[in-house]
Amino acid sequence: MDNYFELYQLPVSFHPDAAKVKARFYELSRQYHPDRFTQAGNTQMLEALTMAALNNKAYKTLSNADATMAYVLKMHDVLKDEEKYNLPPAFLMEMMDINEAVTEYEELPTNTTLREQLESTLAEQFADWKAAADKLTTTYNNDTPNQAELLQIKDMYFRKKYLLRIQERINKFASRNDADSTIGT
Known part of the structure; x- marks a missing residue:
């Protein structure tokens, strides 16, 4: 490498x-x-x-902050290419409500109120993620890498990837709905 x-x-x-x-x-x-x-x-x-x-x-x-995070984790052999990572059940349970709301939005993409709620909820999730990730990554010291810290950062990396997939689902239907609404104008 x-x-x-x-x-x-x-x-x-x-x-x-x-x-x-x-x-x-x-x-x-x-x-x-x-x-x-x-x-x-x-x-x-x-x-x-x-x-x-x-x-x-x-x-x-x-x-790129996300690419840097992945790169440093790979340098320490904590992250593998194409790794299948199991997120903690508590995080997945927390995401269940968001995923259900996204599914509802996919079925009713004209519901702008739901879309705004989803975007707000996701923005809060990203803000919480950033605060937690920054706390871990700013204290990182390469001279004395701590395996437990690196594993926590790895977990944060995969949490963000999960949040980004939810965001992509919302954006996909939002852009489709926005395109449909301009067709008749």
């Missing part, structure tokens, strides 16, 4: 400094831009293309 933090000369963190990430991205983009290697040999050109691709992946990851 490539170490994006080493590439960007940053400490491992769930919250890398955005200005430093951006500055290092542009610095490496200039350094490894393929146009600078048009007269170089195949080996140098291939190295530049490889580094440019790595730089793009690093920037895409480190400039």
Whole structure:
């Protein structure tokens, strides 16, 4: 696994400094831009293309909070690709009412009151998630990684993925309803 933090000369963190990430991205983009290697040999050109691709992946990851969270968890071998994770039953029970309301909304997508209630409830869930996740991730210390903390952060990662799937369901029917309402105008 490539170490994006080493590439960007940053400490491992769930919250890398955005200005430093951006500055290092542009610095490496200039350094490894393929146009600078048009007269170089195949080996140098291939190295530049490889580094440019790595730089793009690093920037895409480190400039996105969710991708950074997943990346750090993978660095510590806590998160696997395509992992099937079992969320705690208490969380799933809490989500049951929201899921039932979303199903009701899918059956009656013109019910704007229900849509607004769902969006408000989901916004509260995301705010609660952010507060809990920030509390865990800001105290993280890569010098002494704590397995229990990393597992809690992993749980938070999968909770957010679950909330995002609910949001996608709402948005899917909201956009379909919005498109249907403009057809007759």
